[in-house]
Amino acid sequence: MLKTSTIAFLEQLALNNNKPWFDANRDKYLDAKEDYEIFVGGVLNALAENEPLFKEQKAKDCIFRIFRDVRFAKDKSPYKPNFGAFFSKGGRKFPGAGYYMHLEPGGNSFVGGGLWMPEAPLLKAVRQEIDYNLPDFKTIVDNPGFKTTFGEVKGESLKNLPSGYTADNPAAEYMKLKSFTAMHNLQDSDLTSPALQTNTVSIFNTMKPFIDFLNKAIA
Numbered sequence: 001m002l003k004t005s006t007i008a009f010l011e012q013l014a015l016n017n018n019k020p021w022f023d024a025n026r027d028k029y030l031d032a033k034e035d036y037e038i039f040v041g042g043v044l045n046a047l048a049e050n051e052p053l054f055k056e057q058k059a060k061d062c063i064f065r066i067f068r069d070v071r072f073a074k075d076k077s078p079y080k081p082n083f084g085a086f087f088s089k090g091g092r093k094f095p096g097a098g099y100y101m102h103l104e105p106g107g108n109s110f111v112g113g114g115l116w117m118p119e120a121p122l123l124k125a126v127r128q129e130i131d132y133n134l135p136d137f138k139t140i141v142d143n144p145g146f147k148t149t150f151g152e153v154k155g156e157s158l159k160n161l162p163s164g165y166t167a168d169n170p171a172a173e174y175m176k177l178k179s180f181t182a183m184h185n186l187q188d189s190d191l192t193s194p195a196l197q198t199n200t201v202s203i204f205n206t207m208k209p210f211i212d213f214l215n216k217a218i219a
Helices: 004-015 019-024 026-048 120-132 134-141 144-150 196-216
Strands: 083-087 098-103 110-115 180-185
Touching: 004 026, 019 026, 026 083, 026 098, 026 196, 098 196, 110 196, 120 134, 120 196, 134 144, 134 196, 144 180, 144 196, 180 196
Parallel strands: none
Antiparallel strands: 083 098, 098 110, 110 180
């Protein structure tokens, strides 16, 4: 579970996204940051029971910085009003598929993962993997547990099929996707529940066959 003070800090940051306020509340930020790191560390330890690759990772390997790069952005807000962590065999910088936990009060928190906007060669490899092994992929994403938890596989989609694929391809709907993600929304009340870590790990475990399939394309 997370502290109510952590949730309160992010709520206040969303309303006061500026450096003077942040500097004046740095102690609250550091406390919230530590709280989230402890939570992420607990998730890592739980995942390591079935995924040895997580045993050597630390929370800092997974957590994204709260500071935004505004050099080329229209939105010049200096901070993200959220905490995010990406769990994968390479930590947050891994280019392949992994698990993601997004903490943003106001009904914007979620647990999910997948492959988000990969580079062209990786995207091509994943499309090919789905095209060649569509029955296996459908078995995963049509599984009742997956559908109940995540609904459909989502991602920004092309208007037309990429070169090499035709409309009569059984995998056509997936070939248009530029990302392959799945998401389970969290209520604000879930964030301070003692069951948050257990539920997060359970959701990740439900997603594991999906993540493994996507990463098989780049193995």
